[in-house]
Amino acid sequence: MQSSHPIHGDPRLSRFDPLSRVIYFDDFDQGMNGWTTLVGNYEGSIDTMTRSYARHTQPMLSQMTHWDSGTHGAFDGTYALKIATRAVPGERNVGIKRITFRKAGRIRMETYFAFKPEASELKLSDIDVRTIGFLYDLQDGRERVMPHLRYLNALDGKRMNKWQFKRRTTPFRSIGGRGETVTHDHLSPDDWEDVPGGAQKLCYNEVPTKINWHYLRFDFDLASMRWLGFQCNDQVFDCPDVDSIKMPAMPNLSCMLNLCFFCESDTEKRAFFYLDSVLLSGEF
Amino acid sequence: MSAMIRNTYTAVIARGDVWRQSVQTEPYEAAWAGEAIFFVRVMEATGGGAEPPAATAVARVQISPDGLCWVDEGAELEIAAKAESLSFARVANFGGWLRLDVTVPPQTSIKVVATLALKA
Numbered sequence: 408m409q410s411s412h413p414i415h416g417d418p419r420l421s422r423f424d425p426l427s428r429v430i431y432f433d434d435f436d437q438g439m440n441g442w443t444t445l446v447g448n449y450e451g452s453i454d455t456m457t458r459s460y461a462r463h464t465q466p467m468l469s470q471m472t473h474w475d476s477g478t479h480g481a482f483d484g485t486y487a488l489k490i491a492t493r494a495v496p497g498e499r500n501v502g503i504k505r506i507t508f509r510k511a512g513r514i515r516m517e518t519y520f521a522f523k524p525e526a527s528e529l530k531l532s533d534i535d536v537r538t539i540g541f542l543y544d545l546q547d548g549r550e551r552v553m554p555h556l557r558y559l560n561a562l563d564g565k566r567m568n569k570w571q572f573k574r575r576t577t578p579f580r581s582i583g584g585r586g587e588t589v590t591h592d593h594l595s596p597d598d599w600e601d602v603p604g605g606a607q608k609l610c611y612n613e614v615p616t617k618i619n620w621h622y623l624r625f626d627f628d629l630a631s632m633r634w635l636g637f638q639c640n641d642q643v644f645d646c647p648d649v650d651s652i653k654m655p656a657m658p659n660l661s662c663m664l665n666l667c668f669f670c671e672s673d674t675e676k677r678a679f680f681y682l683d684s685v686l687l688s689g690e691f
Numbered sequence: 692m693s694a695m696i697r698n699t700y701t702a703v704i705a706r707g708d709v710w711r712q713s714v715q716t717e718p719y720e721a722a723w724a725g726e727a728i729f730f731v732r733v734m735e736a737t738g739g740g741a742e743p744p745a746a747t748a749v750a751r752v753q754i755s756p757d758g759l760c761w762v763d764e765g766a767e768l769e770i771a772a773k774a775e776s777l778s779f780a781r782v783a784n785f786g787g788w789l790r791l792d793v794t795v796p797p798q799t800s801i802k803v804v805a806t807l808a809l810k811a
Contacts, residue, residue: 467718474756489720527759
Protein backbone atom coordinates (compact mmCIF):
# COMPACT_ATOMS: atom_id res chain seq x y z
CA MET A 408 0.00 0.00 0.00
CA GLN A 409 1.13 3.53 -0.74
CA SER A 410 -1.49 5.26 1.34
CA SER A 411 0.80 8.20 2.06
CA HIS A 412 1.26 8.97 -1.62
CA PRO A 413 0.06 12.50 -2.38
CA ILE A 414 -1.96 11.38 -5.40
CA HIS A 415 -4.50 9.74 -3.10
CA GLY A 416 -5.87 13.16 -2.46
CA ASP A 417 -7.13 13.19 -6.06
CA PRO A 418 -9.82 10.56 -6.72
CA ARG A 419 -9.01 10.48 -10.44
CA LEU A 420 -5.39 9.56 -9.69
CA SER A 421 -5.77 7.41 -6.60
CA ARG A 422 -6.39 4.26 -8.64
CA PHE A 423 -2.94 4.59 -10.23
CA ASP A 424 0.54 3.89 -8.84
CA PRO A 425 2.74 6.36 -10.74
CA LEU A 426 6.48 6.76 -10.29
CA SER A 427 7.81 10.01 -8.86
CA ARG A 428 7.07 12.23 -11.90
CA VAL A 429 3.96 12.19 -14.08
CA ILE A 430 4.98 12.56 -17.74
CA TYR A 431 1.37 12.67 -18.89
CA PHE A 432 -2.03 11.78 -17.50
CA ASP A 433 -4.54 11.57 -20.33
CA ASP A 434 -8.14 11.42 -19.20
CA PHE A 435 -10.22 11.16 -22.35
CA ASP A 436 -13.06 13.09 -20.79
CA GLN A 437 -10.85 16.08 -21.51
CA GLY A 438 -10.35 15.37 -25.21
CA MET A 439 -7.95 13.43 -27.41
CA ASN A 440 -4.83 14.58 -25.51
CA GLY A 441 -2.54 14.16 -28.51
CA TRP A 442 -3.65 10.66 -29.52
CA THR A 443 -3.91 10.11 -33.24
CA THR A 444 -3.77 7.41 -35.86
CA LEU A 445 -0.55 5.64 -36.81
CA VAL A 446 0.03 6.12 -40.52
CA GLY A 447 2.81 4.31 -42.34
CA ASN A 448 5.75 6.04 -43.99
CA TYR A 449 5.51 7.17 -47.61
CA GLU A 450 7.44 9.15 -50.19
CA GLY A 451 6.16 10.73 -53.37
CA SER A 452 2.83 8.91 -53.31
CA ILE A 453 0.59 7.73 -50.51
CA ASP A 454 0.37 4.45 -52.41
CA THR A 455 3.91 3.63 -51.21
CA MET A 456 2.55 3.08 -47.70
CA THR A 457 2.53 -0.52 -46.45
CA ARG A 458 -1.03 -1.77 -46.84
CA SER A 459 -1.51 -2.83 -43.22
CA TYR A 460 -0.70 0.74 -42.11
CA ALA A 461 -2.79 2.32 -44.85
CA ARG A 462 -5.81 0.55 -43.37
CA HIS A 463 -5.43 2.26 -39.97
CA THR A 464 -8.17 4.70 -39.03
CA GLN A 465 -8.47 7.61 -36.64
CA PRO A 466 -9.17 6.96 -32.96
CA MET A 467 -12.41 8.31 -31.51
CA LEU A 468 -13.87 9.46 -28.23
CA SER A 469 -16.62 7.00 -27.36
CA GLN A 470 -19.25 7.06 -24.66
CA MET A 471 -19.95 3.38 -25.41
CA THR A 472 -23.57 3.65 -26.43
CA HIS A 473 -25.31 0.41 -27.38
CA TRP A 474 -28.58 -0.51 -29.07
CA ASP A 475 -29.87 -2.45 -26.06
CA SER A 476 -28.70 -0.54 -23.00
CA GLY A 477 -27.91 2.99 -24.09
CA THR A 478 -24.80 4.75 -22.88
CA HIS A 479 -22.39 2.70 -20.82
CA GLY A 480 -19.94 5.51 -20.14
CA ALA A 481 -16.26 5.29 -19.21
CA PHE A 482 -14.54 4.27 -15.97
CA ASP A 483 -15.01 7.83 -14.85
CA GLY A 484 -16.85 10.55 -16.70
CA THR A 485 -18.35 9.91 -20.11
CA TYR A 486 -15.66 9.31 -22.73
CA ALA A 487 -12.94 6.77 -23.48
CA LEU A 488 -10.46 6.62 -26.33
CA LYS A 489 -11.73 4.08 -28.86
CA ILE A 490 -9.51 2.26 -31.35
CA ALA A 491 -11.69 0.35 -33.83
CA THR A 492 -10.73 -2.09 -36.56
CA ARG A 493 -12.60 -2.59 -39.78
CA ALA A 494 -14.98 -5.56 -39.97
CA VAL A 495 -12.45 -7.88 -41.60
CA PRO A 496 -10.72 -10.89 -40.00
CA GLY A 497 -7.13 -10.04 -39.07
CA GLU A 498 -7.62 -6.27 -39.48
CA ARG A 499 -5.82 -4.12 -36.95
CA ASN A 500 -5.82 -0.51 -35.90
CA VAL A 501 -3.29 1.54 -33.92
CA GLY A 502 -3.51 4.74 -31.90
CA ILE A 503 -0.32 6.63 -31.07
CA LYS A 504 1.04 9.48 -28.94
CA ARG A 505 4.51 10.83 -29.72
CA ILE A 506 6.85 12.51 -27.23
CA THR A 507 10.55 12.36 -26.36
CA PHE A 508 12.25 11.56 -23.07
CA ARG A 509 14.53 13.91 -21.11
CA LYS A 510 16.27 11.23 -19.03
CA ALA A 511 16.86 7.57 -19.81
CA GLY A 512 15.39 6.26 -16.59
CA ARG A 513 12.62 4.00 -15.42
CA ILE A 514 9.17 4.61 -16.89
CA ARG A 515 5.74 3.18 -16.07
CA MET A 516 2.64 3.08 -18.26
CA GLU A 517 -0.72 2.53 -16.57
CA THR A 518 -4.14 2.39 -18.14
CA TYR A 519 -7.68 1.26 -17.50
CA PHE A 520 -8.88 -0.55 -20.62
CA ALA A 521 -11.67 -2.69 -22.02
CA PHE A 522 -12.27 -4.43 -25.32
CA LYS A 523 -15.35 -5.73 -27.09
CA PRO A 524 -16.46 -6.72 -30.56
CA GLU A 525 -19.12 -4.66 -32.29
CA ALA A 526 -22.52 -5.71 -30.93
CA SER A 527 -23.81 -6.79 -34.32
CA GLU A 528 -24.92 -10.30 -33.27
CA LEU A 529 -27.07 -11.50 -30.40
CA LYS A 530 -24.49 -13.93 -29.04
CA LEU A 531 -21.63 -14.14 -26.57
CA SER A 532 -18.98 -13.09 -29.14
CA ASP A 533 -16.11 -13.45 -26.65
CA ILE A 534 -13.66 -14.80 -29.24
CA ASP A 535 -14.33 -12.18 -31.94
CA VAL A 536 -11.52 -9.87 -30.79
CA ARG A 537 -8.15 -11.38 -31.69
CA THR A 538 -5.71 -9.17 -29.79
CA ILE A 539 -5.32 -5.97 -27.85
CA GLY A 540 -1.96 -4.60 -26.88
CA PHE A 541 0.51 -1.80 -26.67
CA LEU A 542 4.06 -0.98 -27.66
CA TYR A 543 6.74 1.58 -27.10
CA ASP A 544 8.89 2.90 -29.94
CA LEU A 545 12.09 4.15 -28.29
CA GLN A 546 15.54 5.25 -29.32
CA ASP A 547 18.69 6.09 -27.37
CA GLY A 548 22.13 6.85 -28.78
CA ARG A 549 22.76 3.21 -29.67
CA GLU A 550 19.54 1.47 -30.59
CA ARG A 551 15.95 1.75 -31.61
CA VAL A 552 14.02 -0.48 -29.22
CA MET A 553 10.37 -1.52 -29.55
CA PRO A 554 8.85 -3.44 -26.62
CA HIS A 555 5.62 -5.10 -27.79
CA LEU A 556 3.05 -6.63 -25.47
CA ARG A 557 -0.27 -8.08 -26.57
CA TYR A 558 -3.11 -10.07 -25.07
CA LEU A 559 -3.96 -12.82 -27.54
CA ASN A 560 -7.63 -13.29 -26.82
CA ALA A 561 -8.45 -15.61 -29.70
CA LEU A 562 -6.93 -16.83 -32.93
CA ASP A 563 -8.85 -18.30 -35.86
CA GLY A 564 -11.85 -19.00 -33.67
CA LYS A 565 -9.93 -20.58 -30.80
CA ARG A 566 -9.80 -19.09 -27.32
CA MET A 567 -6.16 -18.27 -26.37
CA ASN A 568 -6.21 -15.91 -23.34
CA LYS A 569 -2.49 -15.25 -22.95
CA TRP A 570 0.09 -12.47 -23.09
CA GLN A 571 2.71 -12.38 -25.83
CA PHE A 572 5.73 -10.33 -26.87
CA LYS A 573 7.96 -10.18 -29.92
CA ARG A 574 11.66 -9.71 -30.67
CA ARG A 575 11.63 -9.67 -34.48
CA THR A 576 10.13 -7.37 -37.08
CA THR A 577 9.83 -7.69 -40.84
CA PRO A 578 12.80 -6.77 -43.07
CA PHE A 579 13.15 -3.06 -43.80
CA ARG A 580 11.75 -1.91 -47.13
CA SER A 581 12.94 1.28 -48.83
CA ILE A 582 10.24 3.71 -49.90
CA GLY A 583 10.56 6.09 -52.81
CA GLY A 584 13.79 6.88 -54.63
CA ARG A 585 15.59 9.26 -52.29
CA GLY A 586 16.98 6.67 -49.89
CA GLU A 587 15.61 8.64 -46.94
CA THR A 588 12.59 6.59 -45.96
CA VAL A 589 12.18 2.98 -44.93
CA THR A 590 9.35 0.98 -43.44
CA HIS A 591 8.81 -2.27 -41.58
CA ASP A 592 5.72 -3.92 -40.17
CA HIS A 593 6.64 -4.49 -36.54
CA LEU A 594 3.02 -5.42 -35.77
CA SER A 595 2.83 -8.19 -38.35
CA PRO A 596 1.17 -11.43 -37.19
CA ASP A 597 4.51 -13.26 -37.26
CA ASP A 598 7.10 -13.85 -34.53
CA TRP A 599 4.95 -13.40 -31.44
CA GLU A 600 6.16 -15.44 -28.48
CA ASP A 601 4.37 -16.43 -25.29
CA VAL A 602 5.28 -14.53 -22.14
CA PRO A 603 6.45 -17.29 -19.75
CA GLY A 604 3.59 -17.97 -17.34
CA GLY A 605 1.53 -15.46 -19.29
CA ALA A 606 -1.89 -17.14 -19.29
CA GLN A 607 -4.67 -14.96 -17.91
CA LYS A 608 -8.44 -14.90 -18.11
CA LEU A 609 -9.98 -11.45 -18.24
CA CYS A 610 -13.52 -10.34 -17.45
CA TYR A 611 -15.37 -10.45 -20.75
CA ASN A 612 -18.87 -10.46 -19.26
CA GLU A 613 -21.82 -12.05 -20.97
CA VAL A 614 -22.89 -10.01 -23.99
CA PRO A 615 -20.99 -7.58 -26.23
CA THR A 616 -22.62 -4.55 -24.62
CA LYS A 617 -21.46 -5.17 -21.04
CA ILE A 618 -18.07 -3.59 -20.39
CA ASN A 619 -15.73 -4.20 -17.47
CA TRP A 620 -12.60 -2.08 -17.09
CA HIS A 621 -9.21 -3.68 -16.48
CA TYR A 622 -5.97 -2.29 -15.08
CA LEU A 623 -2.67 -2.64 -16.95
CA ARG A 624 0.75 -1.50 -15.72
CA PHE A 625 3.96 -1.89 -17.77
CA ASP A 626 7.39 -1.03 -16.35
CA PHE A 627 10.46 -0.43 -18.51
CA ASP A 628 13.98 0.89 -17.96
CA LEU A 629 15.17 3.34 -20.62
CA ALA A 630 18.75 3.15 -19.28
CA SER A 631 19.16 -0.58 -19.87
CA MET A 632 16.31 -0.82 -22.41
CA ARG A 633 14.95 -3.80 -20.49
CA TRP A 634 11.49 -4.92 -19.45
CA LEU A 635 10.91 -4.65 -15.71
CA GLY A 636 7.58 -6.47 -15.72
CA PHE A 637 3.89 -5.82 -16.10
CA GLN A 638 0.65 -6.29 -14.23
CA CYS A 639 -2.90 -6.85 -15.43
CA ASN A 640 -5.50 -6.73 -12.69
CA ASP A 641 -4.43 -9.21 -10.00
CA GLN A 642 -1.66 -10.96 -11.96
CA VAL A 643 1.94 -9.72 -11.97
CA PHE A 644 4.43 -10.84 -14.62
CA ASP A 645 8.16 -10.39 -13.86
CA CYS A 646 9.44 -11.02 -17.42
CA PRO A 647 13.13 -11.84 -16.77
CA ASP A 648 13.47 -13.55 -20.15
CA VAL A 649 11.31 -11.20 -22.21
CA ASP A 650 12.92 -8.76 -24.61
CA SER A 651 12.07 -6.26 -27.36
CA ILE A 652 12.53 -5.71 -31.07
CA LYS A 653 15.93 -4.03 -31.40
CA MET A 654 17.72 -2.46 -34.34
CA PRO A 655 20.53 0.04 -34.88
CA ALA A 656 19.66 3.65 -34.07
CA MET A 657 18.06 5.52 -36.96
CA PRO A 658 19.16 9.01 -38.08
CA ASN A 659 16.29 11.17 -36.86
CA LEU A 660 14.66 9.51 -33.85
CA SER A 661 16.77 10.72 -30.92
CA CYS A 662 15.12 10.26 -27.48
CA MET A 663 11.91 9.09 -29.13
CA LEU A 664 9.24 7.94 -26.70
CA ASN A 665 6.18 6.84 -28.65
CA LEU A 666 3.37 4.87 -27.08
CA CYS A 667 0.90 2.93 -29.21
CA PHE A 668 -2.19 0.89 -28.44
CA PHE A 669 -3.51 -1.57 -30.99
CA CYS A 670 -6.21 -4.17 -31.54
CA GLU A 671 -7.09 -6.81 -34.12
CA SER A 672 -10.30 -8.53 -35.08
CA ASP A 673 -10.57 -12.30 -35.47
CA THR A 674 -13.85 -12.22 -37.40
CA GLU A 675 -15.88 -10.18 -39.86
CA LYS A 676 -16.80 -7.87 -37.03
CA ARG A 677 -15.19 -4.65 -35.82
CA ALA A 678 -12.98 -4.98 -32.73
CA PHE A 679 -13.13 -2.10 -30.26
CA PHE A 680 -10.32 -1.29 -27.81
CA TYR A 681 -11.27 1.32 -25.20
CA LEU A 682 -8.90 3.28 -22.95
CA ASP A 683 -10.48 5.23 -20.11
CA SER A 684 -7.21 6.98 -19.29
CA VAL A 685 -3.46 6.58 -19.72
CA LEU A 686 -0.87 7.61 -17.18
CA LEU A 687 2.83 7.64 -18.11
CA SER A 688 5.22 8.32 -15.24
CA GLY A 689 8.95 8.13 -14.73
CA GLU A 690 11.98 8.60 -12.53
CA PHE A 691 13.79 11.71 -13.67
CA MET B 692 -14.52 18.20 -21.90
CA SER B 693 -12.56 21.26 -20.96
CA ALA B 694 -14.69 24.31 -20.33
CA MET B 695 -11.71 26.58 -21.07
CA ILE B 696 -11.65 26.32 -24.84
CA ARG B 697 -13.68 24.55 -27.51
CA ASN B 698 -12.37 21.08 -28.26
CA THR B 699 -11.75 20.25 -31.88
CA TYR B 700 -10.43 17.23 -33.73
CA THR B 701 -10.04 16.37 -37.37
CA ALA B 702 -10.38 12.71 -38.31
CA VAL B 703 -9.20 11.41 -41.65
CA ILE B 704 -11.91 8.95 -42.65
CA ALA B 705 -10.50 8.00 -46.07
CA ARG B 706 -6.78 8.30 -46.89
CA GLY B 707 -6.07 7.58 -50.53
CA ASP B 708 -9.03 5.22 -50.74
CA VAL B 709 -10.46 4.55 -54.19
CA TRP B 710 -14.22 4.90 -54.27
CA ARG B 711 -16.28 3.07 -56.89
CA GLN B 712 -19.99 2.31 -57.11
CA SER B 713 -21.30 2.25 -53.52
CA VAL B 714 -19.05 2.93 -50.52
CA GLN B 715 -19.72 3.61 -46.84
CA THR B 716 -17.01 5.13 -44.63
CA GLU B 717 -16.25 3.51 -41.29
CA PRO B 718 -18.52 4.66 -38.43
CA TYR B 719 -17.06 7.62 -36.55
CA GLU B 720 -18.15 8.37 -32.97
CA ALA B 721 -18.32 12.04 -32.11
CA ALA B 722 -21.08 12.60 -29.55
CA TRP B 723 -18.85 15.18 -27.87
CA ALA B 724 -18.97 17.43 -30.95
CA GLY B 725 -21.78 19.87 -31.67
CA GLU B 726 -20.84 20.55 -35.25
CA ALA B 727 -18.90 18.92 -38.03
CA ILE B 728 -17.79 19.51 -41.59
CA PHE B 729 -17.09 16.65 -43.98
CA PHE B 730 -14.51 17.47 -46.64
CA VAL B 731 -13.75 15.28 -49.64
CA ARG B 732 -10.71 16.07 -51.81
CA VAL B 733 -10.26 14.12 -55.01
CA MET B 734 -6.63 13.12 -55.60
CA GLU B 735 -7.24 11.31 -58.88
CA ALA B 736 -10.26 10.42 -60.97
CA THR B 737 -10.75 7.94 -63.74
CA GLY B 738 -13.64 7.72 -66.14
CA GLY B 739 -15.18 11.03 -65.14
CA GLY B 740 -13.35 13.13 -67.70
CA ALA B 741 -11.36 16.28 -66.95
CA GLU B 742 -13.55 18.53 -69.10
CA PRO B 743 -16.89 19.66 -67.77
CA PRO B 744 -19.34 18.34 -67.16
CA ALA B 745 -17.34 15.84 -65.12
CA ALA B 746 -19.17 12.95 -63.55
CA THR B 747 -20.43 13.71 -60.05
CA ALA B 748 -20.37 11.36 -57.10
CA VAL B 749 -22.79 11.95 -54.26
CA ALA B 750 -21.92 11.42 -50.58
CA ARG B 751 -24.88 11.43 -48.24
CA VAL B 752 -24.21 12.18 -44.56
CA GLN B 753 -25.72 9.45 -42.38
CA ILE B 754 -26.39 9.28 -38.65
CA SER B 755 -27.06 6.35 -36.36
CA PRO B 756 -28.51 5.64 -32.91
CA ASP B 757 -26.07 2.81 -32.21
CA GLY B 758 -23.39 2.60 -34.88
CA LEU B 759 -25.19 -0.36 -36.43
CA CYS B 760 -28.15 1.02 -38.37
CA TRP B 761 -27.98 4.19 -40.44
CA VAL B 762 -30.28 6.81 -41.87
CA ASP B 763 -29.71 9.79 -44.18
CA GLU B 764 -29.22 13.02 -42.24
CA GLY B 765 -30.12 15.15 -45.24
CA ALA B 766 -26.80 16.85 -45.97
CA GLU B 767 -25.00 15.80 -49.14
CA LEU B 768 -21.68 16.42 -50.87
CA GLU B 769 -21.58 16.64 -54.63
CA ILE B 770 -18.10 15.44 -55.56
CA ALA B 771 -16.85 16.33 -59.03
CA ALA B 772 -14.86 13.37 -60.33
CA LYS B 773 -11.76 15.33 -61.28
CA ALA B 774 -8.40 15.83 -59.61
CA GLU B 775 -8.29 18.44 -56.83
CA SER B 776 -12.01 18.92 -56.62
CA LEU B 777 -12.94 19.79 -53.05
CA SER B 778 -16.41 19.55 -51.59
CA PHE B 779 -17.88 19.84 -48.12
CA ALA B 780 -21.04 19.48 -46.08
CA ARG B 781 -21.86 20.99 -42.68
CA VAL B 782 -23.87 19.12 -40.06
CA ALA B 783 -24.92 19.74 -36.46
CA ASN B 784 -27.10 18.02 -33.86
CA PHE B 785 -26.12 14.65 -35.23
CA GLY B 786 -26.15 12.52 -32.07
CA GLY B 787 -23.38 9.99 -31.62
CA TRP B 788 -22.24 8.66 -34.99
CA LEU B 789 -21.44 9.94 -38.45
CA ARG B 790 -20.49 8.38 -41.77
CA LEU B 791 -20.75 8.98 -45.51
CA ASP B 792 -22.78 6.81 -47.86
CA VAL B 793 -21.24 7.38 -51.27
CA THR B 794 -22.56 6.64 -54.75
CA VAL B 795 -20.09 6.92 -57.62
CA PRO B 796 -21.41 6.91 -61.22
CA PRO B 797 -20.79 3.83 -63.37
CA GLN B 798 -17.36 3.56 -65.05
CA THR B 799 -15.99 6.18 -62.65
CA SER B 800 -13.59 5.92 -59.73
CA ILE B 801 -12.20 8.60 -57.44
CA LYS B 802 -9.20 8.41 -55.16
CA VAL B 803 -9.93 10.61 -52.18
CA VAL B 804 -8.88 12.10 -48.90
CA ALA B 805 -11.98 12.55 -46.76
CA THR B 806 -11.84 14.36 -43.45
CA LEU B 807 -14.26 15.06 -40.67
CA ALA B 808 -13.56 18.35 -38.87
CA LEU B 809 -15.29 18.24 -35.48
CA LYS B 810 -15.85 20.99 -32.94
CA ALA B 811 -17.45 20.88 -29.49
